Amino acid sequence: MARLLVVDDQKSICEMLEIVLRKEGHRVETVCGLEMARKRLQSGIYDIVVTDIRLPDGSGLDVLQQVRETYPETLVIMITAYASVDSAVRALNLGAFRYILKTANFVEELRLTVDRAVEERALRQENRALKRELRKGLENLLGDSLRMKTVKELVATVAPTNSTILITGESGTGKELVARAIHAASGRHDRPFVSINCGAFPETLLESELFGYIKGAFTGAAANRKGLFEYADTGTLFLDEIAEMSLAMQVKLLRVLQERLVRPVGTTEEVPIDVRLLAATNKNLQQRVPEGLFREDLYYRISVIPIELPPLRERCEDIPMLALHFLSKFARTMDRPIHKIDAQAMKCLERYDWPGNVRELENALERAVALEKHEEITAGTLPDHVTRFVPRVSIPEGGVNLEQHVGEIERRYIQTALQQAGGVRTRAAGLLGMSYRSFRHYAKKYKL
Ligand SMILES: Nc1ncnc2c1ncn2[C@@H]1O[C@H](COP(=O)(O)OP(=O)(O)OP(=O)(O)O)[C@@H](O)[C@H]1O
Ligand SMILES: [Mg+2]
Incomplete structure (x- = not known):
């Protein structure tokens, strides 16, 4: 259902449109002139405005303009009995949704156009909502450096998909923050985000945490208990410190990823689950594969899209x-x-x-x-x-020729600054925080 305002000086047309559009389930109000339209627009909000171009006290283009200014989300459909390329172009330029001629079957055409406008509005609203979610997820992720921008772009691209993502990076680089951002920017944002630190549980406990158990499955299992996979159903499960998972658990996790079924401890029955999996580690997983500490098949399964967080330094x-x-x-x-x-x-x-x-x-x-x-x-x-921190440098065993070393660094900076400044020396000097004269001195010294 949409809220519609119809503006037309002919009462018969107003009545006809009102009947047809009401039948479609819309709420329809009609007015006969510009002034009345203005008043209605000041006091009410409409999803769609249908307006004739020639009105007794002005132009439908003024109605259009007022709507565009005060309710940019409202769609305006222009109708006219007098076709004029000029007014059509102006209407469309001013942001009209459609321009329709009052021909013999114009009522039917208008009905379809209103349908389309309703769809368009829903689509635009959905897009806006998605963008809002995306922003909300990414907002917490601060940093304007090129490396962070790349991370944020990647997060925005992969968030709406259902892919498993492996987030890597040193301790404290923001892996969990990224996992939450992905969830918040995904279609699952209003579903649960469940997080578990795989390193914090011994093997058997991790299994029952993840998959749940039934009463009597083991000593102490006094009642049935749902696992985190089930809690995260239709949402996201974040497996933190995945490198700490035992090889036996890795096999079980791989099965879940392949079959999308979980089996609570103590049962033979499998429960279907719809969970998006995110994993994180500060270890080099790839390196653990040849060491026999991490299963190769699971590694490939979870590292389809890796996101690497740069260290702060x-x-x-x-x-x-x-x-x-x-x-x-x-x-x-x-x-x-x-x-x-x-x-x-x-x-x-x-x-x-x-x-x-x-x-x-x-x-x-x-x-x-x-x-x-x-x-x-x-x-x-x-x-x-x-x-007190002094950035460390390493001196090789055979010693180092400091002057030569510094000279080499100078040369590289001068060269890079020149390139970055597109050969403009004053700009290159600015990039290095030196005067044009000093820059010229160095450039000459290194024959650049
Ligand atoms: N880009 C960022 N912008 C704002 N805050 C950040 C950013 N990255 C990390 N933080 C903050 O730093 C802290 C550590 O982040 P987080 O817990 O996500 O790191 P982690 O990589 O999961 O660390 P660990 O490996 O130790 O688990 C959090 O308080 C988080 O909010
Ligand atoms: Mg963490």
Whole structure:
């Protein structure tokens, strides 16, 4: 059912359209002129507006314009007895949905067009809802670095599919966050998201957790219990730390993935399940295959689409925005009036190599907000190992020629800056934070 407003100066046409469209199950109101149409549009919301172009007190194009301005989602169908290319073009340019001539069978044509408009509206609404979900899922995933942008694009692409996805990355890089983002951006977003840490359960317990059991299946099984696969039915199951799963469990998991059936411990009966599986690990699974620690068939089954999260030290440009995000989060929860990070503290944060990745950065800011006496975060409240950190370099056994080494690095930077600046030297100098004169000096030195 749609809410319709029909605007036509001929009463007979209004009445005819009202009858036909009501029969289709729509709620229809009719008015005879521009002013009346304006009033109705101010007080009510319509899904579809049908308007004649020639009105006694103005033009249907004005109705169209007002609808476009105030209710951009409402579709407008123009009808006219006087065909004119000019008005048709103007109407369509102003965003009319369709333009129909009042020919002999125009009522039938209008009926079909209204049908199509109803479909179109539903489609647009659905698209908007999908986009909203996608945004909501991705919103929590911060980072503008190229590496994070690539991750986010991948998440947006694979989320709506039903594919199994393997999320890899060092500890604290955001694997669980990505799993949640995929679920939130998928068609299953209003269904359960169930997460289990495979490393936290001994083998037999993991099996009954995942598949459930029936009363008497083993000592202590006092009643039937559903497994997580069943809890996650029609939703998403996230298997965290999948590398920790025993080989025996891996066989059972592979079967579930192939057959889409689970068998609760103690039964022979299998239960069909519809679960989207996401898995994560901070181990190198591929390497575990030849070591005999991870089954090759399962590895291929779950790694169809791998998403690799970069360690924070490889996307240092994201550190300031993440740090400020965590600052505002903890300042809010701890009710502290701190809104800034001073330059020196920020430099320390950017220089440190964050082995614990985003989680470590988050913890450092929580601590800093709790300890800070000033109005901005200062280096004094950051952990010592962060402020004292000196980026490590490795010196080979035979020693290193520092001057030559530094020269080589200089040369590469000058060369890359030139390339990136498309050969424009002033721009290349800007990229390296030096004056045009210094740049010229280096370029000459390295004959570039
Ligand atoms: N890109 C990001 N934007 C915002 N917050 C992030 C991002 N990545 C990680 N975090 C935050 O860092 C913390 C750690 O993330 P998460 O638990 O997803 O990491 P993980 O890779 O699953 O770690 P582990 O391997 O230790 O389980 C969380 O609080 C998460 O919200
Ligand atoms: Mg995790």
